[in-house]
């Protein structure tokens with residue numbers, strides 16, 4: 001750039017006094033608050049929110065980390081971009097005296113792919129080896145959460161196949177959508193197959209091939225399979241102490257692993273215990289109660305109703321604990337029982353009337369899974 005041009009540009013910029021403010025939505029922050037932090041006054045803030053709303057912006061879907069970019073000329077707002085993910089963006093700009101927002105969709109392609117993983121060291125590494133994002137492991141762990149404990153049950157040589165929706169941007173996977181069908185073949189859990197099905201009321205759920213529900217009253221694991229910020233994540237091989245004298249199961253896991261409610265229920269306690277450290281207990285049906293000990297953080301309050309898979313807290317090393325772990329205990333009728341030996345019922349099966357449409361819906365997915373199975377068998 002020539003010196004003269006640079007000087008002209010500098011003058012042009014300073015005379016228009018354009019400022020750009022970039023902000024991210026903080027944890028538990030509302031869009032309104034974040035807008036205030038960009039420097040908007042109350043009137044402009046209300047205008048921006050009204051414009052976003054008119055463009056179909058769903059404020060309930062605002063998430064920590066969403067990005068805002070506001071451009072001001074002097075005191076006045078010129079434009080504002082709100083980016084929710086790599087794929088969805090809203091652009092607010094001046095429109096006469098008011099503001100107008102439009103939703104911008106970033107170029108994306110969607111396709112359904114067969115994903116095949118073979119575990120050698122961890123599910124995480126298996127995903128990377130298959131050329132997938134590790135997120136696919138989390139997605140699959142969620143589908144099998146009623147039957148496979150991804151911290152306890154995964155063995156070397158276990159195989160997974162899944163028909164998964166992918167969202168791509170410039171040829172790279174950005175996120176995984178629904179898992180339409182999946183198979184787990186493991187030495188400790190046997191073969192499990194689950195299929196996604198949309199019910200007439202447009203809710204959806206997972207079912208086994210014969211139409212019985214894949215869901216159970218209780219999940220197999222008190223730990224949500226997740227990438228942990230400490231960097232270990234599920235690569236870390238947990239030390240499991242089976243049910244014994246101390247009335248529970250210990251999962252050796254890095255501090256910060258999300259701990260979830262294994263079943264629907266109501267929180268009976270959430271607070272400090274001399275031995276248990278930060279401790280949460282939840283009461284369920286069948287006079288069952290579960291307790292989660294040594295947490296680093298608690299995310300629920302006593303009396304609160306929780307659904308299965310609600311995150312109760314993060315695992316930790318508080319109270320009488322000699323290393324980062326989750327102690328998981330279960331009571332039946334007030335007495336400690338071994339969670340591993342409880343046989344939990346499945347949710348209701350599909351009504352017989354829906355079976356024909358279910359079979360029709362899963363046929364192509366089954367063909368893909370079976371095709372993969374025979375290919376694998378044929379290869380040396």
Ligand SMILES: [Zn+2]
Pocket residue numbers: 246248249250326327328
């Ligand atoms: Zn323990």
